[in-house]
Every structure is written in C-alpha cells, then in structure tokens.
Amino acid sequence: MNLKLRIWRQSGPHAAGRFVEYQAPGISPDASFLEMLDVVNERLIENGEVPIAFDHDCREGICGSCGLMINGVAHGPDPGTATCQLHMRRFKDGDIITIEPWRARAFPVIRDLVVDRSAFDRIMQAGGFVSANTGSAPDGNAIPIPKDAVEQAMDAAQCIGCGACVAACPNGSASLFTGAKITHLGLLPQGQPERERRALGMVLQMDAEGFGGCTLFGECQDACPKQISIETISRMNRDFLRAMLTLRPASTGAAGAG
C-alpha cells in the first residue's frame, strides 16, 4: 500500500515544531506501524536526511516505551493495542496518517516524537511501592490472598506506564496511571500498611507534576493498551479521601516536583 504521512518534527525541546509530509510507498499490510516508520527512516537516511526520532524497544506491547498519537488517537485505532502492535493491515492504500507525540504539559517534547515521561517515575517514587527490604519477607504462602483480589490486582498491575491515558485525556490527567498502581497494591495484604501514605503521596505528586484533574471523560480507559478500568480511579479517590481524613500532612512523603 502507498501512504501519505504527516509527522511532527521538532529538532529539540525549545525549537518550534511543525508537521512534515512524507510519502511511504510500497508498505506491506503485514508490517507493524513502527516497522513502517523504520522503512521511512531508512529511506530518509539514504537520501541524506535526518531520520525521525521515536521511542520504542520491545516491539511487543509490554515495555511501554512506544507511544504515538495516530490520527488523533493514542496508540491508533485498535483497542487494547500499543503502537508497536498496530499492523498496517488496519489502513488502506492511499490513507493519510497524522503522527504526533504525546501532547501534555507534563510530558515535554525532547525531539520529534520523543517525550519526557520522567514525571511517571516521580509519581512512583512518591509511594508506588511496598517497603519490604530484601531479605525480610515471610514465606510466600504465609498470607493467603483471595483469588478474586489477586485477579483484580493483576488487572490493575498490567499498566505498562506508556502514558496513553495522559495523551488521550482532554485534561492531560494521569489518574488512570496513578489509580492503577494504587489499586494494584491497595488490593493486596502487603499493600495495606502503607495504603494511605501511598495514595496521598502519589496523588499530591501527580498534581505537582502538572497533570490535569479527572472529570470522568473516560478517554483514558479506551486508549489504554492494557484496558485498565477507570474503577481504579474510584479506588484512588477513595484511598486519597481516607488518607486525607486519617493522616497528618507532614507524613506524606511526596517528592519535589520535577
């Protein structure tokens, strides 16, 4: 198939960016979206031009590195699919495809389609963990965990930290990302001792990073490649409220804004 691409190019974080049009002829329908970009890049290099920079690594939808707005939809048209898992058979000959980086104040552009998502790591630093130093653990079967709780925790734990939720949200909120981790750990007995601290710390950090608030659009859930539910946001809100009612402000443990 022959495609026309409109791709965001930006040479650096402070440079003005713009859309550039590229032709992509002779693309196989079995190729993945990123393989299509690889082909475009090879041709650019052969023509003495600078290739398009984009984040990617595993190419199997699990590392969370890749993330492109494709025709205005985070990770493209297929549900439960990361950019690297999208295949060109979803498009047809003659299609025009607009490709942009994640757009959010808290994800500044580094170059072309590469953005800075370190805000996510800082949210994790504010409480997305269980404090269990190596060597101190009891036997794995010491605390039985109801199968349902584990399945729900696993549903939330599947988050790959790609940021599509932020990119899809009209408010640029990171609530699905934050809610997913709060839910995962909050459903397990191991997460109970720090449950309030975690919610308070992570939500305050999320706010400090400049993400927007949640007004229940639900776009995040639809964009999420792991189909995480917005129920995780309800849980986050509930744990945050509990924390606000039970903890004193000094004990938040929130890290500074990035």
Added chain:
Amino acid sequence: MDLNSRTPSGPIQQKWDRHRFELKLVNPANKRKYSVIVVGSGLAGGSAAATLSELGYQVKCFCFQDSPRRAHSIAAQGGINAAKNYQNDGDSIWRLFYDTVKGGDFRAREANVYRLAQISVNIIDQCVAQGVPFAREYGGLLANRSFGGAQVSRTFYARGQTGQQLLLGAYQALEKEIARGGVVMFARTEMLDLIVINGRARGIVARDMVTGKVQSHVADAVVLATGGYGNVFYLSTNAKGSNATAIWRAHKRGALFGNPCYTQIHPTCIPVSGEYQSKLTLMSESLRNDGRVWVSKQRGDQRPPDQIPDADRDYYLERKYPSFGNLAPRDIASRAAQEVCDDGRGVGPNGLGVFLDFADAIKRLGEERIRERYGNLFEMYQRITDENPYRVPMRIFPAVHYTMGGLWVDYDLMSTIPGLFVIGEANFSDHGANRLGASALMQGLADGYFIVPYTIGDYLAGAKLEKVGVDHAEVIGTEGIVNERVLRLLAVHGRRTVDSFHRELGKLMWDKCGMARSAEGLREAIQLIPALRDEFWQNVNVPGSDAELNQALEKAGRVADFLELGELMCRDALHREESCGGHFRVEYQTDEGEAKRDDERFAYVAAWEWRGDGAEPCLNREPLTFENVQLATRSYK
C-alpha cells in the same frame, strides 16, 4: 590467565551458607562510604541497585531507556521456577539443582547452580512481599504450572506477564530507594566504556543520550547487568535496544568472555512475515503445557490444518520424546522443528513454521479456561498474524532468544577484572549450554537480591581502594577514547545505513552460527565477518551529530561491537568440537540426530581473552568437575 572460580570447599549443600559466613562484611555505618555503579535496571540490575542502597551503599544506576521500568526483563512471559514443592509432587532444592545442571547439558558450574536452586525459594518470598500478584488458587495460596525440562510443577507466574510483574517489584523497590536518596538514577544514559585504574574497575564513561554529552562516573565497584547479546543475530526476541556494548567494552579491558557460542533458540516464536521484520515475538513456553506441536506426515501438504485428520498428523515431539513430549527442553524442541521443516513439512507461507495446536485442550478444558491461562498470549498472536488461535492452530518457529554465554565470573560473580561484577543474563554462569524455561528470571533476581549484595561487601572490605576523581588521568584517557570513537563513526559518511549492516551480520550469524553449525560454515563466517566489519568502518552512513539525540549513532556503536562479538562466537563454536545444549555441530551427533557431547575433551568453560584488534583471542579453560551430578547422556525420551 589462571582462572580460579573460588568455589568454596565442602559439601555442595553447605557451600553458600559457609561462604556467607566467611565473606568479609562492611560495617553498617561504613557502607555509606562506598559507592557502587550498577549498569542496567532489569531484574538483575534493578534488584541489585535497590538492595545495595537498602544496605547503605551509595548507588548510581544507569539505563539507556527513558525509565528503569523498560528493561527487557519486562517481556518475559512464562514464569519463574522455585523449589518450594507446594504442589507436593517431589520437588526439592536438590531436584531443581539436578534438573538445571542436566538441562544445561552438564556444562555449568555445579556449585553456582546449587546456590541458585537454594535461593530460588527466597526469591518468591521477596516478590510476594513486594506485592507481585502471582496467580493463586481458590484457597488463596500460590499456584504453579509446569515448564520445559521438568517433570514437576514448580513455576510461579502472573498470567502471561511474569517478567513485567517481577520487574515492577524490583523497579518499585528501586524507586523507593531513589526517593530515599540512596540511588541516583541516570536514565537515557548509555555506558560506552569501563574505567580501569591500577587493575581495578573504578567507573564508567557514559553518554547522555539526550544531549550527547559524554561524562565519567567513578565508584568503588561496578556491576554490569546489561542483559544478553541475542541481537547479534539482528532478528531475535530481544528488544531493539538490547545490546552487548557494556560487556564488550569490559571484555576489551580484560574481562574474559565465557562460552560465547552458547546461544539459545526458543522453539515457539511467531514466524517471520517479511523483509521489513524488525524482531521476533516470543510465544511463551508455558503454551506447551496445553498445546500440541505437529506437522503433516506428508511433504508439501497444502491442506488447511482443520482438514488434516489425526492419522495424517506427526506429533513429532510426543513421538520422539515420550516422557517429556511437548515439554522437551528448548534446544531439543527447536532442532526438531528445524528438522521437520528441512524435510519439507513446514507450514505457513514460507514453509518455516510448525503448528502449536490447542484444539484438544479447548475440547478438554473449555475455551474459558484456556483464555484464563493464556488470554494475553492468544491476543498477542492474533494481533500480529491476524489469525485466531482459538479456531486455527498457532504457527510457530524457532528464534534466537537468550544467551547462556557472557562475561566469565567466579563464585562471587566477579569477573577477571577485580571490582567488576556481572549479573543476570550478562554473565555466563549457571545455565551451562542450555537454559531451562522459567530460570532466567530466577537467576537475575538471585544474583541481584541475594548474591552480589553479599559478595560485593567482601570485595570492598578487602580491597585497598585509593580515592579517584573524574580528573584522574585514566578517566580522562578513557573519555578521550570514547569521544574519538563516536566522532569516527560520524565521520565515515558512507553509503550504507547501520541497519543494512546489522541485517547482513544477523543473516550471516543465523546461517553459519545458528541452530546447526559446521566447521565449514564457521570458517566461512570467520572470514566474512571481519570483511563486513572493515566495510562498516569504511562505508557506514551515520546521519546527524553527536551533540543531540541521535538514534542512528546509538545503533552504530552497538552494531560496531556486534561485528566483533559475532566473530568471537564463531571462533568459540568452531573450537568446541562437540554438540551440547544450544551448541549443535552437525559433525558431532548421534545416529538419531541428538547432540553428542565429548566430556573427555570439552567439559570446561571456554573463557576467551581479548588480545587486541586483528589478533586472535586467547582461549583459557576452566575445567568443570561434576561431583554431585553424574555425567550422563541427556535424554528426555
């Protein structure tokens, strides 16, 4: 070079416990005076960095991705082994130890493997404590499933995403330590050389991948946890960024490379679909718990699978290996697949594939149960091939997946450069010539949580380390070498892209140093690779400059290193005149086509020493003695 594994004496069951008592300790109040660099943030690196920081050391951790959570450990699907014997089916530390040594085709160091089996139980406990959501039974206790090469059910899993969940456990611990100030994290930063001062590893030279700035970092010890070198084949199940640069640079500074030719080809990956293919996707070995592998009994059978009756099907793994059947170890299953394809009975558009069929399992357990066990894997398959594995059999084919070889380390996981520790897939130890499924995750975490934090203390307490700063002559010198090399790559202005060289190297390696190797093919490769390497340095085209984010430049450096490592792998494969595990030499096979080992001549670790550009590497041997496991022909019949 004299290779001393420094394995402790005494009965194997007690070696590690006694050793831990004998290792020197660093007083808790003194630990904060020592700094450690950890390169790589996957299972081994992340767990090591977090644990060392918890102990009180000052840690700097480096990864080339944008966040430590992106390490390729994340993609491991199937599970992690541990000798808990929760299933009451006869498992024990001894059995896990035995299965792993046998699975490695008797080419691993016994003491290391026993320790791995011993520590496996602690790993599960640690992960559960961190909130890793392992699958559980209705009673709330941990569930298990079986994996290749074992007749007990000892694998713990979290749906088809065990790697991700274990990595998140380590990543979360790492983030906790970063918040606490014990670890300084350098993401989007790539190690480009090792700093050696007075014979000891004292730091790294790294490049900031956003600004291009090259910077040195000094420390009292360096830990490499940079993964495997499967991408030397270009097409592998590795992530695109996975590379050997850190260990290769260390190798050229004096760290011996152990068994580079031991590469693992995983039997169940999605077949190649075209020229543009950028990597191969793994279908977890756990699928072989319920799927049945088959091809038609007839050559060139074009009938769609649902029209091939059972009588015409060759369930070749069940036929050849009745007691392990579809769970035969990876090297054996891969070669068997290649054999039937060579016989003209392969499936799929290019005849390079075999069926992995779930029809019987779906009939027996119902589609819901199968979805529960493998849901995400089936979805992954459907996305890539546009075929529905609930209705038609999956098509699979072997692909490069893991590298048992790596930098040589002693019992303390220290390389031949004092102060340089190597952990996880980056080192050579524990798996011998073939790794069993669900054991890579086990090894990475064992090394990072429970071994190197102890052994590094012994090194630090015993070494007299002078203070070094980034203005030390050796540091400046190493930085200069790195800068010169980066500029050299950019200055060639040739006609071929980096990827085109990488693809050509990959094809050469797959053809000559892949599943079936021959003296003739390897000798040819040893001629062709240096020629390709020369062409690279004369004709590669790397666009852009070094003072910016430049992905082509990043790739160029890695491919330049693969062009050297590939040659070493072929030399190692040529010298090892036997077949064992993942190393199969067509000249050394039984009448039935199974691997034929030569224990008299080759029961050793081949540890190669770099002798300079253009010089042949020097072979050192670490003899392997098996006092506890009887050397036997490895049979899974």
